[in-house]
Amino acid sequence: MLLNPKSRLAPLFERLRIHYAHEHHWWPLHTHDRGYEVMLGMVLVQQTQWGTVEAAVLRILDHGYTSFTTLADADPELLAQLCKPCAFYTRKSNALIRIAQVVASQPAGFSSLVVGERGVLRESLLALPQIGRESADTVLMYGGEHPLFIVDAYARRVLARTGIYADAIDCARAPYDAIQRIVEADVGELNISTARELHAMMVEASIHHCTANNPRCARSGAVRRFVDPRKCKDHCPPCTGCPAADMCVYHSSVTKLK
Ligand code: SF4
Structure with a gap:
């Protein structure tokens, strides 16, 4: 599950993958459909x-x-x-x-x-x-089996704060399709498992560390409770902070202000 190593997104994806590991408990969870x-x-x-x-x-x-x-x-x-x-x-x-x-x-x-x-x-x-x-x-x-980049609120937040595409687009506010075009052009051809994993990593990053308020850049990730106890079971243990902190524009700007 590797992204094009020349893409801007690859270093972030690698850090998130190592930190959160693969989350098995996505669809389908309760049926075979x-x-x-x-x-x-x-x-x-x-x-x-x-x-x-x-x-x-x-x-x-x-x-x-x-x-x-x-x-x-x-x-x-x-x-x-x-x-x-x-x-x-x-x-x-x-x-x-x-x-x-x-x-x-x-x-x-x-x-x-x-x-x-x-x-x-x-x-x-x-x-x-x-x-x-x-x-x-x-x-x-x-x-289906269409590899693409989903521009949800989680992805917008992580991309905007890390500043990966800051010179090209405002990921917090730009239209959905414009952000999708830029990310997909950057990462190039995706296989379906990598595309799904990329979306999963944006979600995991946002619910554990890059929360909407008070992101947990240098703190252990938030522990979330889901109805299905398997969900997030393997990546809620204590840690020292967000795996993207060393490459994040938001985090470095906040750190400088302190
Ligand atoms: S370092 Fe902080 S602001 Fe940056 S991606 Fe991680 S949690 Fe979000």
């Missing part, structure tokens, strides 16, 4: 913490909604209750039913959303309710 779980997670996670999403996904599965086919016929009121307390749970549950109906109506099922040309698929995904750029790309990469 990666696409279904990814779609549930992507719709429910908007403005909602992952632990809340995970609990809602488990309730949905426990009530027998274990596939797009069963979800397409879900009772809207029951599904809304199962999605609670995710933000906008009624809107999200209605979106899930609508998406499931679209998938169930296709002869190729979920494959019709993720097999084909990336740009065309992305436009189709963006036409679905509650699916924005980040969700569409996540579905394409984790539900």
Whole structure:
């Protein structure tokens, strides 16, 4: 799982990989249907913490909604209750039913959303309710096999603070597609496992060290609790600080001020 060693991102990726190691407990976690779980997670996670999403996904599965086919016929009121307390749970549950109906109506099922040309698929995904750029790309990469760079809030924060592309773009504020183009041009051709690992590392870096407020640059990473106790189990032990501290513009500027 190596990035192009000439890319600007490679030194950061290496540090994060060594520090956090591979996180096995991504999709699928509870079924054998990666696409279904990814779609549930992507719709429910908007403005909602992952632990809340995970609990809602488990309730949905426990009530027998274990596939797009069963979800397409879900009772809207029951599904809304199962999605609670995710933000906008009624809107999200209605979106899930609508998406499931679209998938169930296709002869190729979920494959019709993720097999084909990336740009065309992305436009189709963006036409679905509650699916924005980040969700569409996540579905394409984790539900399908499209190696790409996901510009979520985690990636924006880590890239903006480390300053890796500071001379080219403002990663905190620039449009999604502009940042994605710059990163993908930098790293070149990605294989799918490296692309997924790169996204995972941005998430791990952000939830343990590069938190939104008071980043833990020179402190042990935050220990997070998830519904699934396997998640993050192997990389929450005490450490001395963020593995990117020695190459981070934000950290060096804060250190100079002290
Ligand atoms: S050194 Fe601090 S600001 Fe920089 S990436 Fe790490 S946690 Fe974030």
